[in-house]
Each structure stands twice: as structure tokens, then as C-alpha cells.
Amino acid sequence: MKTQVKALVVGGGAIGTSIAYHLAKAGWDDVMLIERDELTSGSTWHAAGLLPLFNMSYATTHIHKYSVDFYKGLEEETGLNAGFAVVGNLRMAQTDARMDEYMLYASTAETCDVPYEWLTPDEIKARWPLIRTDDLKGALYHNSDGYINPADVTQAMAKGARQHGAEIVRRLQADSFEWTGTHWNVTCTKMVEKGGNLVPGDEQVVITAEHVVTASGNHAQRTAKMLGIKIPAIPVEHQFIVMDQDPALVEYRKEGGAEHPVIRDADSQSYVREERGGWILGVYEKNAPACFEHGVPDSFRADLFPLALDRIEEQYMAMIHRIPTCEESGLKDDFNGPICYTPDGNPLVGPAPGLRNMWLAEGFSFGITAAGGTGYYLAQMMVEGEAEIDMASLDPKRYAQNWMTTEFAARKNEECYDHVYILHHPDEERPACRxxxxxxxxxxxxxxxxxxxxxxxxxxxxxxxPLDAATTFDEESRSFRRGKWWEYAVEEAKAIRNGVGLVDASAFTKHVIKGPGATEFLDWFTCNKLPKVGRINLTYALTAAGTTRTEYTIVRMKEHEYYIVSAGAWTAYDADFLRKAAEDKMESFGYIEIQDVTTQWGVFAIAGPKSREVLNELVVDADPDTVLSNKRFPWLTARQIELGMCPVNAIRVAYTGELGWELHHPIEMQTYLWDQLMTAGEKHGMKLVGARAQNWLRQEKSYRAFGNELGRDATPAEADLPRFIDLSKDFHGKEAMQATGVRAKCCTLLIDGPEDADPWGREVLYTHDGIRVGRLTSGGFSVAFGQSIGMGYVTPDLAVEGTKLKVKMQNKLWDATVTCDSPYDPSNAAIRKDG
Incomplete structure (x- = not known):
């Protein structure tokens, strides 16, 4: 057994073996995988082995599609049959809303080359007569997936990993991780079996590894403790039952009937597939408990929990309704085992927070489906520096270490489990832990x-x-079309365009960067010129591949002190990247101090033609009427002002494209400032405005958003932001960005869509000749133009004002026209308004 390797993978389930396989195949020598028990002894062994392509996430859809395609070629490569039954996947809908969900997903699926077809209830009945269809609206059918044997596919990937040079060691448990500054020392204990339990033996070994990947599945909490971090991957009990033979099914197959696809009755929270003349029923019921919140007991190996049939009675009766012939089939076998979840259902894939060369691949609720693609794209990140798709949505740091707790993860994971088959509205808000x-x-x-x-x-x-809203989480307000909230967002957007509105933007991420090396560091770290003292600039930090890693608004406070603002969803993600980059450059540039001040400063954004009038009511100055004038406070500058008794770092910029300021204030004075603004604003008709209206308004200005138009799969040049790229200086990722060129280009489109719906930013784009040319990354409604609006990427030749395209919404193609950049007020006259 080797004791010095390039990469050590910890965990021998489907995820771990795939990572070992893809790292070795990518050319890394000395890849080792260790497993504390036997391969597949975790959740892999009792997984149902389904391969659902359906997913609303662009990144996860790519991962799942890669897996399905990859598994089909494993036998040819390894000689081992992975047990892939390509029977298809039938997603049935009992309601119009469910069909709306499928239509939105289908448009997303087309952007990832996932094939599908629509079936009417009569077409379902004609193909599979045992299925009851009289209460269905229709179905979405994927004919290219189905189900696979989890143990077989894992063993096939393990064999493939060995063929590419990887070493796999069983019965070896990782007990501690120590970073030396150049590599990891992983202390491992050889496990022995005593009385049916697996216990640590007396023999230990230290493995030196340049990189470590943890794919520890249900043992993620133990891994987290050893690494000194928090990982919100906690298992939830998942049940499925295997039924005796159904005589009608046996007869149907004997007469030449094709094997049923995996039957997903989402409105009944269940899936069904054939199993040797009978059926398997799997459910996602409410009140399934989390387990192993503090770690897996040593006595728990390839074990199961007692079946809780009372929890799944409703789903069992729904199966009998859907397949009436199964009613007389008895129960043959049952499974109730731990399946790891995360609060949003997406796995945690990427660099561990605060650690070097430590990679996480944890929290896979659909582990078999995701295994192949996770190994492929994570290997790209590790070997090449970046994946070909944007993996930010799966980054472990989306749950920050300063607020994520065990209790939060356990309760949110339970919620995520029972939300697997609910309607996933794009405007969905889940209530647990809030x-x-x-x-x-x-x-x-x-x-x-x-x-x-x-x-x-x-x-x-x-x-x-309305003030009489029943609850903050009003399900009735949501829709795949225009929900009840839409009319309120329209009025809020109009208020900013025509009067004045106030937005709470306190969730923005905020850092202070200062010290002798701060200026030289930021100049290298970002692609735009640094602003002068008192000025601001919009800029981007790039990945090593030249794509967009983060967007920053930089305020230069002093010669070597900067206040930088970035997206609120990415605080830990940005902080980790900043600190690691600064540490790497400290020796070259000098001392750099980085402070996360997000929770110290609140932010109110006031915007609209009357915003100056509101602030003039409060500003304290010898000549208050001129404080906010263009002469004293020009656009793209920052000033320290006083609003009543509140000191404010005011930044003259507005994400809505109107005259406005961001008012960064001490968080302890927020209530005071709010009350002052509300009183002053009442006189001028100020309206409170939420994030949805703000999102529409920024699209009218073609302002790119990180996580939508900006991400790790496109460069700032491809985002069509040349004015924010200073090619006269050297910056991180510059050469890679230039070498990449412009593969696709960001543009804004005005859309003649349906009367009751707007795009969500997940839709596919076509030419009038039916050629797929791109996808939307944002969508909404424009109050300035009275129609739908969207932003997205198309081939560069089409990103020209006036180009006519088609966008797919509700399974129909609607006219869309590429407009100019910033179609609302392209000259920025409104934002520069003097007074």
C-alpha cells in the first residue's frame, strides 16, 4: 500500500469511486481511495438506483446527464455490467400547475441537451395499460434514463479507477487530517471485525497526500469535526418497499409488453418501478426524521432502520390507485435507510472553507444519479483549475460557517426531503428554520x-x-406564471421609475481590505482600474481559467484602504477566495488585512427621480441643499454624510438605474435611520420596494448579476463588459481570458411572451429557423416597456441589436428581440440627474 499520493479520496461509495476514476483518467498519478468498510457499504448499497434527469438546476442537470451517458459505456471499458436498465422515466402530472413545472423544466433541459417527449393520458394508457390515467393531465417522458444497480455501477467505476492506475484500500479509516503547509498528513487506522461490528484495530498508517477529497456520505459529521469545519450534510430516513409479484404485470410482460419506465407520481410523493414481476414503491413522505446528526454510531454498518409504514400509508394507497392491479400483491421486502441531504437538496462539491487542497463531495440525496458527473466535473476543478460548467451553485461555502449549525441542517434537511415532490415554483420560499x-x-x-x-x-x-396576508410564506402567491405577488412588484418598480422607492439591501456582502499591500493586491486581483480615493468602480475577480469568479463594487476609502461590496448570497464564498488569494500574495505585495464587516453595516438603497428630495429632508450640513448635488456628490462617488443623527457612508450608485444612493450605516442605528427615512419619504410618496422589482429594474439596465449572467463558465469579455476590463495592466486570469476568446455573448432581450407569464431565466433560445443558439440567465417583466424582459447568452453573431429570436415558454416559442445594452435610459441621464 502506498503512503504518499497525489490525491487521497476518502469514501468508497458511488461518489468516491467516481472521483477516483475520473482523477486517474485525467492523468493524475498516485490516486488512492480508502474505505473504512467495504465498497458500497454506506447509502450506496440500499439506494434504489434511479437515474432521474429532471432537475431545475443548470449545473446539476449537466451532472446528471453526464452520469447517464457515462454509465452506458462502463461495461465496454471495464468488462463489468453496471446493471443499467434504460427503461425511461415517466413523470406524470395530476394538475395544470404540475404541467407548468414540467414545461419550465423541459425548456431548461433543452439547454443541456436532455431529450424528452410529452405524453397525453391516452398515450400513456396505450403504452402501459396497467397505469390508471383518467385523472392525469399528461406526462413528461425521458426515454434515455431508467435505473441501475448501485453496487454494480460502483464496482465498475472502482475497476475502471484501478485500470487507470488508482489504488483502492478497504478497511482503512481516516482518523485525523493535518495540513503541513504543502500537503496533508492523514492518519488512518486499519479496521477489524469483532462480533459482527467493525472496530479500529491496533495498526495505524500515515498517508501523505497533496490533495484530499472527502466523500464520506453518512459520516460527513465525523469528517467535519476532524477538519474543524461545519458541513450541513445530515442523513434523513428514506423508505421503499418491494412487493410480491403482480399477476397482471407478469401476464403483461409474458404477452410482450415492454418494461414499464420508472413511474413518478410527483403529486402523490412517490415513485414506482418494476422488480422481477412485482413493484418497488419509494416515497418522500412528510415527517421523515433526520438521523446521525452528531455522527454514525460505530455499530452501524450496512444496516437499516425499522420500517415506519404508518408514515407512508397515504403514498401506498396512492400507488394502488395508480396501478390498481398491485392491490393484492404482498410485501416482499422493505428498506428504511439513511440518505444524506443538504438544506437545498444540492450536494456540496468544491473546495472546503478555509482549507487548502481539501475538497468536499458530500450531501448527495441522489448519489447514484450524481456520482458520474460529480467525479467528472470535480476532477476538472482539481486538475485543470476550473470545470467547464459553473459549479458555484454547489459550492460548500454557500452555507457560511458563522451561522450554519447542526440544528439548522437537520431541520432544513428534513424539510428538503419532504419537498422533493412538491411543486418547485421558481419563486418558492421554504419556511423551516425561519x-x-x-x-x-x-x-x-x-x-x-x-x-x-x-x-x-x-x-x-x-x-x-397586503397587510392582511395570512402568512409570510403564502403558497397561494406563487406560480409558474405570474403569481399574486406580481401586481405588487409592478407597482414597486413603477415607483422607482417615476417617484422614489426604498430597498433593504443589508444582506450585501461587505469587506474592508487595507494595509501596505492592499492596493497592489487588489490591482492584481481584479480586472478593472482601481478607483481614486472617494470614487467607486465595478470590477471582477477572475478564476485561473479567466472566467468570472466574483463581482465587486470597490470603494476606495483611503490610499490603501478599500470597502468592497459583493452579492449577499456569497459572503463565505467571497471571503474564502479573498483570504486565500491575499495569503498567496502577502510575500509579494506586503501585509494585507481583510475584514468581513457584513454584519456591521446595514444598507438601504434609495432610488428614483425624487430620491434626492427625500434625502434633502434629513441631510445635516451647512448647505444641505447642495450636499447631494452633482458638483459635490457626483455619480460613482462615495461620501461620509449625516442623515439626522446617523453617520452614513453614502455611495452614489443604484442597481435600478435611477438617481439614487446606497446608504451604508452602522447596523445598530438601522431602526433610527429607517424611521427617519419613512417619515421623510411619506411627504414624497416613497414606496417600499422588494428584491423582485429590483431584479426587473436591473435587467432594464442590462446590469449583470452574479450567479446569473456572471459565473465561472463565462469570462467578463463574454459577459460583454469591456468597459470594466483594463487590458493595459496584468491581473489574475488575464491570459486565460484572452486565450478563451468569446464563445458566447451576453445580451438583453425584450420578449413578446404570454399574457400571464414572464421568463424565469432558465429558458432555451432559438432562431426562427429552429436552431438552438443559447439560453436565458435572467427573466422578468419590464415596466418601462410593458412586456417581458430577459438576459442571456447566445452565439456572438446573434448578440446584435435587432436580432430576432425565439424563447421557449410553456412549451411554445415566443418572439424575442435582442435590444441595445441598457435599453432603459442608455445614456444614463436619469442616474446622473442633477438637483
Missing amino acids: PLRTGPVYDRQKALGAQFGWVNGWERPNYYG
Whole structure:
């Protein structure tokens, strides 16, 4: 057994073996995988082996598609049959809303080359006569996936890993990790079996590894403790039952009937597939408990929990309704085992927070489906520096270490489990563990009708509804079309365009960077010129591949002191990247101090033609009427001002494209400032505005958003932001960006869509000749133009004003026209308005 390797993978389930396989195949010598028990002894062994391509996430859809395609070629490469039954996947809908969900997903699927077809209830019945269809609206059918044997596919990937040079060692448990500054020392203990239990033996070995990947599945909490970090991957009990033979099914197959696809009755929270003349029923019921919150007991190996049939009675009766012939089939076998979840259902894939060369691949609720693609894209990140798709949505740091707790993860994971088959509205807000992080004015906002969204744990107003709203999480307000909130967002957007509105932007990420090396570091770290003292600049930090890693607004406070603002959802993600980059350059540039001050400063954004008038009511100055004038306070500058008794770092910029300021204030004075602004604003008709209206307004200005238009799969040049790229200087990722060129280009489109719906930013784009040319990354409604609007990427030749395209919404193609950049007020006259 080797004791010095390039990469050590910890965990021998489907995820771990795939990572070892893809790292070795990518050319890394000395890849080793260790497993504390036997391969597949974790959740892999009792997984149902389904391969659902359906996913609303662009990144996860790519991962799942790669897996399905990859598994089909494993036998040819390894000689081992992975047990892939390509029977298809039938997603049935009992309601129009479910069909709307499928239509939105289908448009997303087309952007990832995932094939599908639509089936009517009669077409379903004609193909599979045992299925009851009289209460169905239709179905979405993927004919290219199905189910696979989890143990077989894992062993096939393990054999492939060995063929590419990887070493796999069983019965070896990782007990500690020590970073030396250049590599990891991993102390491992050889496990022995005693009385049916697996226990640590007396023999230990230290493995030296340049990189470590943890794929520890249900043992993620033990891994987290050893690494000194928090990982919100906690298992939830998942049940499925195997039924005796169904005589009608046996007869149907005997007469030449094709094997049924995996039957997903989402409105009944269940899936069904054939199993040797009978059926397997799997459910995602409510009240399934989390387990192993503090670690897996040593006595738990390839074990199961007692079946809790009372929890799944409703789903069992729904199966009998859907497949009436199964009613007389008895129960043959049952499974109730731990399946790891995360609060949002997406796995944690990428660099561990605060650690070097430590990679996480944890929290896979659909581990078999995701295994192949996770290994492929994580290997790209490790070997090449970046994956070909944007993996930020799966980054472990989306749950920050300073607020994520065991209790939060356990409760949110339970919620995520019972939400697997609910309607996943794009405007969905889940209620568990809320409110958690609230600003001082939360109660005031709630009393005024705020309906809150959740971002990085923070409560942030999405819109302001009627004061008699039944609940903050009003399900009736959501839709795949225009939900009830839409009319309120329209009025909020109009208020900013025509009058004045106030937005709570306190969730913004904020850092202070200072020290002798700060200026030289930031000049290298970002692609735009640094601003002068008192000025601001918009800029981007790049990946080593030249793509966009983060967007920053930089305020230069002093010669070597900067206040930088970035997206609220990415605080830990940005902080980790900043600190690691600064540490790497400290020796070259000098001392650099980085402070995360997100929770120290609140932010109110006031915007609209009357915003100056509101602030003039409060500003304290010898000549208050001129403080906010263009002469004393020009656009793209920052000034220290006083609003009543509150000191404010005011930044003249507005994400809405109107005259406006961001008012960065001490968080302990937020309530005072809010009350002052509300009093002053009442005189001028100021309206409270939420994030949804703000999102529409920024699209009218073609302002790119990180996580939408900006990400690790496109360069700033491809985002069409040449004015923010200073090619006269050297900066991180510059050469890679230039070498990449422009593969696709960002543009803004005005859309003649349906009367009752707007795009969500997940839709596919076509030419009028039916050629797929791109996808939307944002969508919404434009109050300035009275029609739908969207932003997205198309081939460079089409990103020209006036180009006619088609966007797919509700399974129809609608006219879309590429407009100029910043179609609303392209000259920026409104934002520069003097007074």
C-alpha cells in the first residue's frame, strides 16, 4: 500500500469511486481511495438506483446527464455490467400547475441537451395499460434514463479507477487530517471485525497526500469535526418497499409488453418501478426524521432502520390507485435507510472553507444519479483549475460557517426531503428554520406587509403585499406564471421609475481590505482600474481559467484602504477566495488585512427621480441643499454624510438605474435611520420596494448579476463588459481570458411572451429557423416597456441589436428581440440627474 499520493479520496461509495476514476483518467498519478468498510457499504448499497434527469438546476442537470451517458459505456471499458436498465422515466402530472413545472423544466433541459417527449393520458394508457390515467393531465417522458444497480455501477467505476492506475484500500479509516503547509498528513487506522461490528484495530498508517477529497456520505459529521469545519450534510430516513409479484404485470410482460419506465407520481410523493414481476414503491413522505446528526454510531454498518409504514400509508394507497392491479400483491421486502441531504437538496462539491487542497463531495440525496458527473466535473476543478460548467451553485461555502449549525441542517434537511415532490415554483420560499438572521427593522417591515425571501440565512423583503396576508410564506402567491405577488412588484418598480422607492439591501456582502499591500493586491486581483480615493468602480475577480469568479463594487476609502461590496448570497464564498488569494500574495505585495464587516453595516438603497428630495429632508450640513448635488456628490462617488443623527457612508450608485444612493450605516442605528427615512419619504410618496422589482429594474439596465449572467463558465469579455476590463495592466486570469476568446455573448432581450407569464431565466433560445443558439440567465417583466424582459447568452453573431429570436415558454416559442445594452435610459441621464 502506498503512503504518499497525489490525491487521497476518502469514501468508497458511488461518489468516491467516481472521483477516483475520473482523477486517474485525467492523468493524475498516485490516486488512492480508502474505505473504512467495504465498497458500497454506506447509502450506496440500499439506494434504489434511479437515474432521474429532471432537475431545475443548470449545473446539476449537466451532472446528471453526464452520469447517464457515462454509465452506458462502463461495461465496454471495464468488462463489468453496471446493471443499467434504460427503461425511461415517466413523470406524470395530476394538475395544470404540475404541467407548468414540467414545461419550465423541459425548456431548461433543452439547454443541456436532455431529450424528452410529452405524453397525453391516452398515450400513456396505450403504452402501459396497467397505469390508471383518467385523472392525469399528461406526462413528461425521458426515454434515455431508467435505473441501475448501485453496487454494480460502483464496482465498475472502482475497476475502471484501478485500470487507470488508482489504488483502492478497504478497511482503512481516516482518523485525523493535518495540513503541513504543502500537503496533508492523514492518519488512518486499519479496521477489524469483532462480533459482527467493525472496530479500529491496533495498526495505524500515515498517508501523505497533496490533495484530499472527502466523500464520506453518512459520516460527513465525523469528517467535519476532524477538519474543524461545519458541513450541513445530515442523513434523513428514506423508505421503499418491494412487493410480491403482480399477476397482471407478469401476464403483461409474458404477452410482450415492454418494461414499464420508472413511474413518478410527483403529486402523490412517490415513485414506482418494476422488480422481477412485482413493484418497488419509494416515497418522500412528510415527517421523515433526520438521523446521525452528531455522527454514525460505530455499530452501524450496512444496516437499516425499522420500517415506519404508518408514515407512508397515504403514498401506498396512492400507488394502488395508480396501478390498481398491485392491490393484492404482498410485501416482499422493505428498506428504511439513511440518505444524506443538504438544506437545498444540492450536494456540496468544491473546495472546503478555509482549507487548502481539501475538497468536499458530500450531501448527495441522489448519489447514484450524481456520482458520474460529480467525479467528472470535480476532477476538472482539481486538475485543470476550473470545470467547464459553473459549479458555484454547489459550492460548500454557500452555507457560511458563522451561522450554519447542526440544528439548522437537520431541520432544513428534513424539510428538503419532504419537498422533493412538491411543486418547485421558481419563486418558492421554504419556511423551516425561519426567521433566522434578521436585521433590526425586520419587525417594522413585516408590519408593513413585507413578504420575505431567504438569502444566505438573511430575511430580505421580496415584495410588500397586503397587510392582511395570512402568512409570510403564502403558497397561494406563487406560480409558474405570474403569481399574486406580481401586481405588487409592478407597482414597486413603477415607483422607482417615476417617484422614489426604498430597498433593504443589508444582506450585501461587505469587506474592508487595507494595509501596505492592499492596493497592489487588489490591482492584481481584479480586472478593472482601481478607483481614486472617494470614487467607486465595478470590477471582477477572475478564476485561473479567466472566467468570472466574483463581482465587486470597490470603494476606495483611503490610499490603501478599500470597502468592497459583493452579492449577499456569497459572503463565505467571497471571503474564502479573498483570504486565500491575499495569503498567496502577502510575500509579494506586503501585509494585507481583510475584514468581513457584513454584519456591521446595514444598507438601504434609495432610488428614483425624487430620491434626492427625500434625502434633502434629513441631510445635516451647512448647505444641505447642495450636499447631494452633482458638483459635490457626483455619480460613482462615495461620501461620509449625516442623515439626522446617523453617520452614513453614502455611495452614489443604484442597481435600478435611477438617481439614487446606497446608504451604508452602522447596523445598530438601522431602526433610527429607517424611521427617519419613512417619515421623510411619506411627504414624497416613497414606496417600499422588494428584491423582485429590483431584479426587473436591473435587467432594464442590462446590469449583470452574479450567479446569473456572471459565473465561472463565462469570462467578463463574454459577459460583454469591456468597459470594466483594463487590458493595459496584468491581473489574475488575464491570459486565460484572452486565450478563451468569446464563445458566447451576453445580451438583453425584450420578449413578446404570454399574457400571464414572464421568463424565469432558465429558458432555451432559438432562431426562427429552429436552431438552438443559447439560453436565458435572467427573466422578468419590464415596466418601462410593458412586456417581458430577459438576459442571456447566445452565439456572438446573434448578440446584435435587432436580432430576432425565439424563447421557449410553456412549451411554445415566443418572439424575442435582442435590444441595445441598457435599453432603459442608455445614456444614463436619469442616474446622473442633477438637483
